[in-house]
Amino acid sequence: MEIDNHYADRDFDRADTRRRDAEWLAARLAEPATRIHPVWRGRCMVEASDASLPATVPSTRVTDETAEHLIFLGIEDDVARFALPLEDLAPLGMAEEAFQDVRDLAPELSRRDGAVLAYARGLAHWHRTHRFCGICGAPSRAERAGHMRRCTNADCGRMHFPRTDPAVITLVHDGPRCLLARRSTWGFNRRSTIAGFVEIGEMLEDAVRREIMEEVGVEVTDVSYHSSQPWPFPCSLMLGFTARATTTEITVDGEEIVAAAWYTREEIAEQTASGELTLPPFDSISHRLVTDWIEKGVD
Numbered sequence: 001m002e003i004d005n006h007y008a009d010r011d012f013d014r015a016d017t018r019r020r021d022a023e024w025l026a027a028r029l030a031e032p033a034t035r036i037h038p039v040w041r042g043r044c045m046v047e048a049s050d051a052s053l054p055a056t057v058p059s060t061r062v063t064d065e066t067a068e069h070l071i072f073l074g075i076e077d078d079v080a081r082f083a084l085p086l087e088d089l090a091p092l093g094m095a096e097e098a099f100q101d102v103r104d105l106a107p108e109l110s111r112r113d114g115a116v117l118a119y120a121r122g123l124a125h126w127h128r129t130h131r132f133c134g135i136c137g138a139p140s141r142a143e144r145a146g147h148m149r150r151c152t153n154a155d156c157g158r159m160h161f162p163r164t165d166p167a168v169i170t171l172v173h174d175g176p177r178c179l180l181a182r183r184s185t186w187g188f189n190r191r192s193t194i195a196g197f198v199e200i201g202e203m204l205e206d207a208v209r210r211e212i213m214e215e216v217g218v219e220v221t222d223v224s225y226h227s228s229q230p231w232p233f234p235c236s237l238m239l240g241f242t243a244r245a246t247t248t249e250i251t252v253d254g255e256e257i258v259a260a261a262w263y264t265r266e267e268i269a270e271q272t273a274s275g276e277l278t279l280p281p282f283d284s285i286s287h288r289l290v291t292d293w294i295e296k297g298v299d
């Protein structure tokens with residue numbers, strides 16, 4: 001079974017072979033139907049009259065100065081879509097208040113638009129944080145329609161590619177119960193699965209075991225891949241797993257995780273209904289991991 005998680009859309013055509021085709025890209029930009037989505041400091045815009053519709057700027061408003069920052073995202077129904085990362089809104093006459101985080105817009109947006117704007121946001125973030133070459137420190141410049149940067153120092157010339165940081169996220173269960181934990185930064189009732197970044201030199205399965213041991217002190221076996229989710233907030237790829245606990249005593253680390261407990265399916269149903277328990281937001285893979293586990297039934 002193929003799983004569709006939010007912020008991904010396998011049917012959106014990234015048309016990656018066109019990224020080096022300057023003539024084709026210029027022709028797309030000249031078309032009035034082309035959609036150019038402004039991105040400002042990780043935030044995107046929707047139409048003031050309709051929060052489900054991503055806002056666009058006409059290509060006539062793309063100046064030479066901003067054109068070099070344009071990112072080609074892909075094409076749908078013969079209409080090209082671009083992102084336009086902006087640092088300064090004044091020249092385009094836009095207000096900061098008009099820009100919102102994609103995650104806040106997600107309940108209104110279509111799945112396609114949520115995926116495209118998240119993709120735009122992620123690439124804009126990468127450009128914003130990789131303006132200089134990590135080898136020699138000279139400025140770098142975008143190429144391939146925003147999918148690569150090259151160092152401008154002729155003696156270096158290093159190519160830099162967009163980064164995504166892998167993180168594992170795991171539904172830990174012992175058969176009839178699953179483990180849900182609260183991060184120190186969350187509201188009192190919110191609980192979720194266990195997540196953490198994969199370290200260099202580490203297998204995903206080992207990262208799963210390490211994070212669970214670190215955060216809640218539980219040993220696990222049967223680490224199984226579930227699905228993945230792009231999470232460009234700002235630059236992660238979530239890799240979802242399930243794992244079976246071989247120990248059940250919980251010891252929270254007290255820093256990242258401040259509370260954790262085992263929940264049966266019935267307890268989750270009762271406590272979410274009463275407001276005692278808040279599950280992860282609908283757009284997260286964590287939500288998917290928990291709801292899939294509930295629906296699967298006791299194994």
Ligand SMILES: [Zn+2]
Pocket residue numbers: 133134135136137138151152153156157158
């Ligand atoms: Zn360099």
